[in-house]
Amino acid sequence: MLTISIDTHSSLPMYEQIYNYIKAEIRNGNLPYHYKLPSTRSLAANLQVSRNTVDLSYAQLVSEGYIEAVPKSGYYVAMVSDLTHIKPKPSSVTKPFPISKITYRYDFSPFAIDINTFPYNTWRKLSKNCMNEYNNDLFLLGNNQGDENLRAAIGRYLHESRGVNCSEDQIIIGAGADYLLQLLSQLFQYGKPISSIAMENPAYRQAYKIFTGFHYRVIPIDLDHNGIRIQPLYESDADVVYVTPSHQYPIGIVMPIKRRMELLQWADKAPGRYIIEDDHDSEFRYKGKPIPSLQGIDSSGRVIYLGTFSRAVAPAIRVGYMVLPKNLLAVYKQYLYHYSSTVSRIDQYIITHFITDGYFERHLNKMRKLYKGKHDQLVQALKIFRDKISIEGENGGLHLVLRFLSNASEQEIIDAAGKKSIKLYGLWEHYITKPELPAAPSILLGYANMTEKNIQDGIHALYHAVKDCL
Amino acid sequence: MLTISIDTHSSLPMYEQIYNYIKAEIRNGNLPYHYKLPSTRSLAANLQVSRNTVDLSYAQLVSEGYIEAVPKSGYYVAMVSDLTHIKPKPSSVTKPFPISKITYRYDFSPFAIDINTFPYNTWRKLSKNCMNEYNNDLFLLGNNQGDENLRAAIGRYLHESRGVNCSEDQIIIGAGADYLLQLLSQLFQYGKPISSIAMENPAYRQAYKIFTGFHYRVIPIDLDHNGIRIQPLYESDADVVYVTPSHQYPIGIVMPIKRRMELLQWADKAPGRYIIEDDHDSEFRYKGKPIPSLQGIDSSGRVIYLGTFSRAVAPAIRVGYMVLPKNLLAVYKQYLYHYSSTVSRIDQYIITHFITDGYFERHLNKMRKLYKGKHDQLVQALKIFRDKISIEGENGGLHLVLRFLSNASEQEIIDAAGKKSIKLYGLWEHYITKPELPAAPSILLGYANMTEKNIQDGIHALYHAVKDCL
Numbered sequence A, B: 001m002l003t004i005s006i007d008t009h010s011s012l013p014m015y016e017q018i019y020n021y022i023k024a025e026i027r028n029g030n031l032p033y034h035y036k037l038p039s040t041r042s043l044a045a046n047l048q049v050s051r052n053t054v055d056l057s058y059a060q061l062v063s064e065g066y067i068e069a070v071p072k073s074g075y076y077v078a079m080v081s082d083l084t085h086i087k088p089k090p091s092s093v094t095k096p097f098p099i100s101k102i103t104y105r106y107d108f109s110p111f112a113i114d115i116n117t118f119p120y121n122t123w124r125k126l127s128k129n130c131m132n133e134y135n136n137d138l139f140l141l142g143n144n145q146g147d148e149n150l151r152a153a154i155g156r157y158l159h160e161s162r163g164v165n166c167s168e169d170q171i172i173i174g175a176g177a178d179y180l181l182q183l184l185s186q187l188f189q190y191g192k193p194i195s196s197i198a199m200e201n202p203a204y205r206q207a208y209k210i211f212t213g214f215h216y217r218v219i220p221i222d223l224d225h226n227g228i229r230i231q232p233l234y235e236s237d238a239d240v241v242y243v244t245p246s247h248q249y250p251i252g253i254v255m256p257i258k259r260r261m262e263l264l265q266w267a268d269k270a271p272g273r274y275i276i277e278d279d280h281d282s283e284f285r286y287k288g289k290p291i292p293s294l295q296g297i298d299s300s301g302r303v304i305y306l307g308t309f310s311r312a313v314a315p316a317i318r319v320g321y322m323v324l325p326k327n328l329l330a331v332y333k334q335y336l337y338h339y340s341s342t343v344s345r346i347d348q349y350i351i352t353h354f355i356t357d358g359y360f361e362r363h364l365n366k367m368r369k370l371y372k373g374k375h376d377q378l379v380q381a382l383k384i385f386r387d388k389i390s391i392e393g394e395n396g397g398l399h400l401v402l403r404f405l406s407n408a409s410e411q412e413i414i415d416a417a418g419k420k421s422i423k424l425y426g427l428w429e430h431y432i433t434k435p436e437l438p439a440a441p442s443i444l445l446g447y448a449n450m451t452e453k454n455i456q457d458g459i460h461a462l463y464h465a466v467k468d469c470l
Helices: A014-027 A040-047 A051-063 A120-132 A148-162 A177-187 A205-213 A231-235 A257-268 A326-335 A345-356 A359-388 A410-419 A452-469 B014-027 B040-047 B051-063 B120-132 B148-162 B177-187 B205-213 B231-235 B257-268 B326-335 B345-356 B359-388 B410-419 B452-469
Strands: A067-070 A074-077 A171-174 A196-201 A217-224 A240-243 A274-278 A303-308 A320-323 A389-392 A399-404 A442-446 B067-070 B074-077 B171-174 B196-201 B217-224 B240-243 B274-278 B303-308 B320-323 B389-392 B399-404 B442-446
Touching: A014 A051, A040 A051, A051 A067, A051 A074, A120 A345, A120 A359, A120 B120, A148 A171, A148 A303, A148 A320, A148 A345, A171 A177, A177 A205, A177 A303, A177 A320, A177 A326, A177 B177, A196 A205, A205 A217, A217 A231, A231 A257, A240 A257, A257 A274, A345 A359, A345 B345, A359 A389, A359 A399, A359 A452, A410 A442, A410 A452, B014 B051, B040 B051, B051 B067, B051 B074, B120 B345, B120 B359, B148 B171, B148 B303, B148 B320, B148 B345, B171 B177, B177 B205, B177 B303, B177 B320, B177 B326, B196 B205, B205 B217, B217 B231, B231 B257, B240 B257, B257 B274, B345 B359, B359 B389, B359 B399, B359 B452, B410 B442, B410 B452
Parallel strands: A196 A217, A196 A240, A240 A274, A274 A303, B196 B217, B196 B240, B240 B274, B274 B303
Antiparallel strands: A067 A074, A171 A320, A303 A320, A389 A399, A399 A442, B067 B074, B171 B320, B303 B320, B389 B399, B399 B442
């Protein structure tokens, strides 16, 4: 007879205690194959529980294959091979690797945004509206490309503010630029397969990692003062080029119209060539109006346009968009349309209304003004360096590039600043292939999440920290 | 002299009207290369606008490369090649392809959930809390694997309810199962590269599409009444097998412990073998308790465990989780950790609290009860068919499988039902390779989003619609 001790005060139901006991006995070999279990009636009587309880335990053991019911005979331990070596690992909800986090007095991160200005109230209101609509459809899986309303809203926004020409059907919504670049990397494997992708050098390293992760050969192309050079692009065997024409990342060059036309001409010269235009921070321009997109002057369907809300709203809002030319759209529909959308319907609802109800435009205007103030403060504060530095990439984005007139290395300057608790971000690490002649030591100076006072004090401190290197 | 007509009542700023005019004139060739523009002073006087306004127009044209400033001389039209062929396409925010949507009187979709029970109030409350915390960190890019709190909450939930053993560091959060399967498909390309993946046949077709999309050879393996067959798995050269042991999709088989052990033994027989356990709907079991996971009895780090909130909460909540064995985790950290998380921080916050504040457990209990009622109603209603059908895969999930004793084909039965406005979903299309002997016509009968009354009426109508086929 099984001697099971039932704890009637346990939070575990009695049937589960019986089930656990018998399962353990089978696992450790105490109840061998074909052992006949007591009938449910006798076990129930023996344990002084209801027969229903034992029935439930046996049914669960049958479901999981530990015992078998033989009609008109009873329950037998099933053939279960090699159970004795199962040693369930102890529950180890351990802490992950500790990450040492140094806090700097001044952190000139080029990846920061001003997080104090997140439109909390609007977001709260819109998410409340979403829930109050009790629109059940919102909780079913939506369109794989993204909700139609959201695509229409983004299409209008891109047309009005970036000169992008597209139908909403050409737009694909995805959880951030990284995801969309993964999707694109898969897309390029269909149709006329693509083996090499040219990129600006220095570049957005994340895109480089994704392309090489998908086994594309990445060809780095040097920049001149108008952006990516065209001659080396012709000399390469690249089928696709990834560029940031509105504000080159990280240098900040605005690609002039002539170079844009040359780039489009390159794409037109052979079938299957594409240009990826990553318009990562074009919302922010502090002189005149935003530079119109390359996509808007593409008349032969060669430009893939990419953008996100990471800079304009917050990186935590994992929503990006990609505009495909019509021929690539057809390939997407044939091979990749089966992927479910990666953005929750609630988020799609909120962002749709954020745009269509006018909040987005107001938010952008506010942020432009705020960032322009910080930008101007930074440029002003940098005058302390006089002719020891030159500035590039100003008037747009959320960082500028500082080139030092110095024989010190970039790392020496970063280290000197670090000793005074100032965090700097070097240009060097943005190169895919390092330049032959070491360029002047250069720093990306982000200012988005610093106050104007901190910018002033930080640059003052920076000057004193590095002045011996200059 | 440029004759620009300024519309002072226009909503377009004056500087933009001047900029637009000059840009258009350069584009259509009326202002040729090296044409000298009027000085800002004389154009301002001529147009009766402030000099600042003209300065702004010229600066924008310089930024975009249409004109050049020659120091001490003035502004000249720049060399811009081939502009005349630019014909910006008309803004065509057209409607996408119309999708014809037939509404059926009774729709037995196996993909549905009961959308009337979405926890609106809780979701609203939690999203409000999230916004009220004004926690700015929440709007920065979080941990690429997902927030630590969310991973800890999911780890505890999986341990307690599914017997999964893991540390929170082994968990990766992603925007749905499709995304996680894409990530996994990339992961398998590192370390010991994997070329073929075995799958149950019939199977979850979406996984099949993703694996073949990543150029894996997919080997379909037939089922017996205990799930995937082991002998053909040994005979194949597969390195990875994708299974649904708790409730085989679509047949509903619960894999008994013996077969689970055999599967683990297969994985142990060669280095680099893995089992993907997709635990897609194991939350719902109406007899006894949920079947413990395969991952929980894996003592050699061979099982990759995959789950989502699509069935348990709603498909619109694009959140899934993947538990990697430690050796694969190391590969992930080395090669794929650079991918940003695909789930918004707000959603991660809400789901964390949904679990840790006890809402999830209450929601699951409520849904289990609700779905059990519908399930039992369906089984009861099906008695009208007497011995003309057999039922498989009952007592769990959100659909069951109906096999007809009939010489009619599956399609004939689906069509006969369709004529009476009853939507059925066939089993045939779930096969990767079609069985040699046509099986009995079989239907997946989903009931999650039907009322008990509708289930009863629907099955009654179904009986009369198809009885001539039986």
